Ligand SMILES: CC1=C(/C=C/C(C)=C/C=C/C(C)=C/C=C/C=C(C)/C=C/C=O)C(C)(C)CCC1
């Protein structure tokens with residue numbers, strides 16, 4: 001009987017449910033039951049709790065959860081360990097105080113599962129997408145959850161117990177020559193590419209929540225409350241192509257993105273209005289550096305211009321066609337083809353400037369703005385980014401083998417806050433400078449956010465992950481003061497924090513008046529959400545999940561109403 005009741009509630013009979021009333025318990029939103037919540041008093045307690053977490057309630061029967069093997073090894077950091085179950089929802093106990101104005105849902109996207117049965121993925125970027133939500137209720141309660149995104153790639157892997165689509169670093173192995181020819185045909189049509197939307201997450205102007213990866217078919221609409229996968233975001237335009245930037249620039253009024261053109265090397269700058277699925281071309285940039293476009297994981301814009309990066313790390317058609325990835329997976333480093341930045345006018349689509357710049361290696365641009373003379377004429381565009389010293393080593397540093405084998409060595413390659421200056425006087429060259437001494441943020445910097453009200457405008461603050469050395473991955477949160485060229489850092493032993501997301505206080509007049517939200521994975525297998533004050537950068541609250549959560553990439557804020 002008891003097991004029937006539990007099944008009806010979507011819980012597996014083996015999962016422990018207790019109706020308790022002490023303050024060490026967490027209420028199950030659905031049924032008024034309580035999930036036993038262990039509070040960590042000491043390191044020993046934490047380890048013990050970690051070993052118990054298979055009892056955490058999930059709405060999914062364990063039978064339908066993909067097998068967990070070595071990835072779920074307790075010796076691995078939670079950040080690089082597949083999540084324990086496909087979905088979960090519950091209330092979190094808050095330590096500290098959540099500001100009463102913080103009312104809405106924080107969503108985070110990122111890899112959740114890095115294996116199919118015995119088969120292990122190779123790279124951080126491969127993992128099947130998982131959403132994490134933390135809903136901040138008006139009354140100060142936190143309802144949290146996580147859930148795998150039901151993409152074609154994930155569902156096919158679960159059903160067939162093998163890799164069925166081409167992920168970032170791994171491709172399905174054709175069984176025979178005929179299958180190989182079939183695979184090639186599918187590659188040319190884009191059919192073999194994954195739709196594993198594990199990277200960006202945005203609230204569109206019309207309220208839809210979209211998750212994205214670099215493949216256009218990897219654009220997926222989800223429900224911010226249930227975390228249900230609602231379906232593919234089907235672009236209704238005839239623009240075609242397979243690839244897109246993982247990071248469109250999304251505001252209440254528009255969705256701007258770049259579509260690399262692999263056949264006729266260049267980029268389309270496209271814009272989509274809220275309420276539509278139709279991208280319209282604003283302009284096109286032809287590559288100046290040869291036969292393949294540079295990788296555009298992200299880009300940036302000012303109030304009037306889109307900044308199109310042409311990195312020396314270029315898509316490799318050869319690698320895309322091969323089943324075995326090359327050293328840089330689907331990319332190749334081509335310094336002899338140089339590096340460029342192009343500036344496209346949003347209104348006319350015309351190229352306002354196109355300059356050669358020093359070599360650079362950037363995943364994430366931070367922001368950009370226009371420099372004007374006394375008559376209000378634009379003299380230059382300034383574009384800031386997290387720059388990896390023109391070195392691609394970071395890509396291999398992010399392989400799972402490297403991330404999972406940290407023994408105190410200082411192996412995270414140095415990164416800096418890079419500032420490009422693109423002059424509007426017809427010069428051929430732009431500048432790339434370091435904004436602050438990289439020691440300020442431990443020579444690690446990436447996964448940045450700003451106050452969205454300052455998008456495209458002169459700004460002062462950015463939030464990012466930074467490094468406390470020695471480390472093999474950024475292990476601190478950093479607030480960058482780009483004017484004073486100083487950073488404030490927040491760190492705790494053994495943590496891996498995801499992108500710090502800045503949420504402005506409604507009605508704020510100061511740029512840093514708000515909170516910073518980040519999900520933290522711990523080396524002992526735990527996870528918690530942390531809130532820092534945007535101004536002092538001190539912790540104001542945290543709430544622990546009842547089990548570990550893997551590292552995630554990007555977040556977004558969905559205000560209530
Ligand atoms: C999925 C396929 C592809 C590409 C996917 C890519 C390029 C995903 C990239 C994700 C990135 C760049 C995440 C960045 C994280 C950076 C971190 C954590 C930096 C830390 C630094 O310290 C294609 C190759 C396009 C095609 C096949 C399918």
Ligand SMILES: [Fe+2]
Pocket residue numbers: 199200246247297363364553554
């Ligand atoms: Fe990203």
